[in-house]
Amino acid sequence: MSELRQLSDVLWELPATGEMRVPARVFADRELLAAIEGDSSLKQIQNVAMLPGVTVAALAMPDVHQGYGFPVGGVAATKLPDGVVSPGGVGYDINCGVRLLALPLTSAELDGRRDSLVHELSRSIPAGTGKTTGHTATLDDVLERGPAARASDEDLERTESRGCLPGADPAAVSERAKERGAGQLGTMGSGNHFVEVQRVARIFDDEAAAAYGLRDDQVTVLIHSGSRGLGHQVCSDYVKQMDAVMRRYGIELPDRQLACAPASSPEGQAYLAAMTAAANFAWANRQAIADSVRAAVARVLGRESADGTQQVYDVAHNVAKVERYDDREVLVHRKGATRAFPAGWGEIPAAYRDVGQPVFIPGSMGTSSFVLAGEPGSLELSFGSTCHGAGRRLSRTSAKKQVSGADLRRELEAQGIVVRSPSNKGLAEEAPLAYKDVERVVDVVERAGLSRRVAQLTPVGVVKG
Amino acid sequence: MFRWIDHTAELELEIEAPTEAAVFADALAAFAELAGDGDGVPLDEEIRVLAPDRPLRLVAWLEELIYLVETEGFVPERIESLELDGDVLHARVSGRAGSPSHLVKAVTLHRLELGPDESGTWRGRVVLDV
Numbered sequence: 108m109s110e111l112r113q114l115s116d117v118l119w120e121l122p123a124t125g126e127m128r129v130p131a132r133v134f135a136d137r138e139l140l141a142a143i144e145g146d147s148s149l150k151q152i153q154n155v156a157m158l159p160g161v162t163v164a165a166l167a168m169p170d171v172h173q174g175y176g177f178p179v180g181g182v183a184a185t186k187l188p189d190g191v192v193s194p195g196g197v198g199y200d201i202n203c204g205v206r207l208l209a210l211p212l213t214s215a216e217l218d219g220r221r222d223s224l225v226h227e228l229s230r231s232i233p234a235g236t237g238k239t240t241g242h243t244a245t246l247d248d249v250l251e252r253g254p255a256a257r258a259s260d261e262d263l264e265r266t267e268s269r270g271c272l273p274g275a276d277p278a279a280v281s282e283r284a285k286e287r288g289a290g291q292l293g294t295m296g297s298g299n300h301f302v303e304v305q306r307v308a309r310i311f312d313d314e315a316a317a318a319y320g321l322r323d324d325q326v327t328v329l330i331h332s333g334s335r336g337l338g339h340q341v342c343s344d345y346v347k348q349m350d351a352v353m354r355r356y357g358i359e360l361p362d363r364q365l366a367c368a369p370a371s372s373p374e375g376q377a378y379l380a381a382m383t384a385a386a387n388f389a390w391a392n393r394q395a396i397a398d399s400v401r402a403a404v405a406r407v408l409g410r411e412s413a414d415g416t417q418q419v420y421d422v423a424h425n426v427a428k429v430e431r432y433d434d435r436e437v438l439v440h441r442k443g444a445t446r447a448f449p450a451g452w453g454e455i456p457a458a459y460r461d462v463g464q465p466v467f468i469p470g471s472m473g474t475s476s477f478v479l480a481g482e483p484g485s486l487e488l489s490f491g492s493t494c495h496g497a498g499r500r501l502s503r504t505s506a507k508k509q510v511s512g513a514d515l516r517r518e519l520e521a522q523g524i525v526v527r528s529p530s531n532k533g534l535a536e537e538a539p540l541a542y543k544d545v546e547r548v549v550d551v552v553e554r555a556g557l558s559r560r561v562a563q564l565t566p567v568g569v570v571k572g
Numbered sequence: 573m574f575r576w577i578d579h580t581a582e583l584e585l586e587i588e589a590p591t592e593a594a595v596f597a598d599a600l601a602a603f604a605e606l607a608g609d610g611d612g613v614p615l616d617e618e619i620r621v622l623a624p625d626r627p628l629r630l631v632a633w634l635e636e637l638i639y640l641v642e643t644e645g646f647v648p649e650r651i652e653s654l655e656l657d658g659d660v661l662h663a664r665v666s667g668r669a670g671s672p673s674h675l676v677k678a679v680t681l682h683r684l685e686l687g688p689d690e691s692g693t694w695r696g697r698v699v700l701d702v
Contacts, residue, residue: 146580172580175682175699179581199678199701235673236642286643297675298702336642339678339701343635346681351624363681502578503702529673 111140111149117554118488120164121149126361127156133167134489134555139547142500146173148180154361155183159369160190162437166489168444169551170498170543174198176364179443179499182492185370187429187436191358192375193367194345194382196440197427201341201382202389203300203333204267204423205467206397207478209319210326210404211415214306214567217326220407221304222525225568227403228302228328229527232396234572235297238290239395246285247277249292253387254394262394264456266421267446267464270390272428276380280337281344284381288337288388293395295332297529299537300572302396303329303469305476305564315462315480315561319419327564328416329476330396331469332572333425334389341385345378370438379427386426393421419478420456420465422446424495432490439490447481447493447558455481466558468549471497471542472526472534472571473519476564477549484556493558494549497542506541507532519569528571537571574598579699584683587696592626595686595696596633596661597651603637604667606676606702610647612669617646619663627686629661630696634679645669677701 111119114132119140121131131152135143143149148171155177156165162184171180176195185191210217217224233239248256253271255263263269277285295302307325310316321327334341349366352374353359358367368374397418405413427440448455448464455464463480470476474497485491501509512531515538519526528534552558577584583606587598619636623629640646647670654663678701686696 175582175680175701195680236645236671236675283639287639297673298677340639343678347628347631350628350681363684366681499580502580503583504576504578533674 117551121153123156127153129156129161130164131156131167132164133171134551135169136547136551139169139543139551142543143167143171148173148178151176151178152181154365155181157360158183158185158191158193158365158367159358160185162186162190168494169548170443170494170496172499176362177442180495181442182444182490183440184437184490187438188371189369190438191367192370192378192427192438193365193440194342194349194378195364195366196442197342197382198425198442199339199342200333200425201338202386202423203425204389204393204421205469206330206393206421207419207467208328208397208400209321209417209419210328211412212326212408213324214326215324221567224403224407225304225525225527225570227407228400229570231399231403232302232570233294235529237294239293240290246289249388249391250277250280250384251275251387254391257391257398258394262418265418266390267423268454270387270394270421272383272386274380275384275387277384279377279381280341280384284337284340284344287340288335291335291337292392293399294335294392295396295572296335297533297572300332301472302400302570303566304568305329305566307562308475308565309563311560311562312480318459318462319465319478319561320417321419321478321562328400329467329469329564330393330400332392332396334385335392337388338385341381345381348374349378382427386423390421422466430491432486437490439492441492443495444492445495446491447479447485448491449481449483449485466493468494468545469496470545471539472537472569473522473524473539473566474545477545477560478562478564479549479558480561482556482558485558488555489557493552497545497548499541500543501541503536506538507535509540510535510538524566525568526571527569534571574602576602583700583702585698585700589694592694593654593656595630595694596654599630599634599696600637600648600651600665603634604648607641607647607672610668610670615646615667615669617665619665621661622659624659627684630686630698631679631681631684633661634698638676638679641672642675645671647672
């Protein structure tokens with residue numbers, strides 16, 4: 108492996124060598140870099156730099172960790188029309204993302220009703236294999252238009268891409284994917300997905316916080332979920348399709364999971380039509396969860412509180428999108444990375460245009476999450492992208508060896524955080540010690556000029572998937 | 573014989589078996605261990621998978637098990653019969669109805685392998701996104 112060169116305070120580069128078409132760059136401070144060097148992330152980001160059509164550099168965010176094929180926390184832009192699209196560069200949970208709701212009350216006002224609210228949330232939002240019934244929108248409509256049929260215009264305006272990427276084709280989504288997605292609208296799933304009740308613990312940027320409708324001590328609800336089994340199946344289907352045709356396009360790569368095809372090819376176009384549909388499904392899923400949150404708020408805190416619950420924004424962190432940089436059209440793959448457009452940039456709600464696009468960085472369970480705003484450095488350095496979370500540090504087994512779910516539940520409750528989880532095992536796997544320090548990750552993206560801190564949110568109740 | 577190798581965010585399954593069919597049986601046993609116990613009525617499933625090469629047939633086999641648990645709540649327990657015929661795998665699997673709280677999302681092609689080594693032992697490797 109070639110040597111890491113330091114480009115700036117928190118940016119490192121592995122120059123293009125061997126089959127790499129562009130350099131690989133990593134945003135990190137020295138401590139995060141040491142952790143990153145401890146797994147296969149650097150090797151994997153170098154492999155990404157070998158994709159045909161990849162431009163400028165393959166990027167790793169400070170929360171990067173080893174994945175399969177692409178690392179988690181990676182960004183790669185390919186030149187259109189003939190650069191490749193790689194389903195593994197989006198991942199199985201297409202448009203996994205986060206949505207933040209702001210309630211019209213303070214944590215002091217919530218106080219005695221907190222446990223009831225968390226209970227109602229856990230009762231009304233299925234986790235694990237749980238399914239929902241009663242969603243009347245047809246699946247094809249959701250795949251084509253996302254949450255449009257069920258969301259208010261205000262919610263749509265405060266959703267990345269208004270919750271709908273163009274070009275979705277339900278016919279490109281397999282029957283099996285549709286079967287897996289049926290009954291999953293409004294469900295959390297498992298793993299690291301959650302719905303968390305929080306309070307605004309600190310405001311760093313008064314102007315942006317005011318624009319986002321966030322005040323000190325305000326109660327917020329953060330939703331983390333994606334496209335569920337539908338998205339998993341779309342990715343599985345197209346990784347195999349591209350694996351079958353890649354050689355025909357003269358593409359050879361060191362990892363089968365990097366399977367890809369030119370974006371302009373029939374296979375590339377079919378994947379983009381299906382991935383887009385799955386992304387729209389994910390936005391409809393988070394919309395349905397947000398509806399359940401508002402209904403729970405109405406039951407516990409009253410109709411007025413539910414009506415006053417505002418959506419701050421909704422961001423995707425596993426997606427590929429066509430964007431323009433320096434007058435060139437590129438396909439930006441973000442796998443475990445978030446779009447972070449700065450003030451003045453298009454496709455940001457008018458209310459946020461002077462302060463930049465909101466970005467939400469969930470911490471690990473029981474620790475702080477951050478609201479960030481996009482900064483101009485993201486356009487110069489990272490194809491309009493920033494980090495997406497704390498980033499895993501320990502495997503699930505290691506986490507379970509170091510802490511029991513029951514102990515963790517007691518510890519969190521001692522800190523004033525009530526937890527609902529389908530299993531103690533699943534709880535231990537998501538223990539805070541399994542993750543990197545989210546504050547350090549956020550510090551790096553701020554120092555790099557990709558995004559800046561607006562507010563810090565601390566949990567008061569967690570409903571785990 | 574199978575063992576799990578735990579990575580940061582995914583699980584790698586390594587299988588060592590005397591025959592190719594035994595690799596598939598071990599893969600099912602490993603999957604059943606992950607899914608946990610079904611607590612409902614006994615169920616039987618006929619499974620048929622077709623794939624362009626051997627390693628991809630192992631992927632297709634595990635994908636079928638994910639599909640059955642997610643859409644039908646079928647938690648597999650053991651193989652009643654398993655035949656490999658050219659590119660096709662045909663099996664009858666018994667199990668129980670259940671709804672595991674923790675799901676396997678997908679089967680990746682990362683580090684994927686299946687084939688006999690020089691001594692004739694069959695070795696399979698597959699990485700699961702969990």
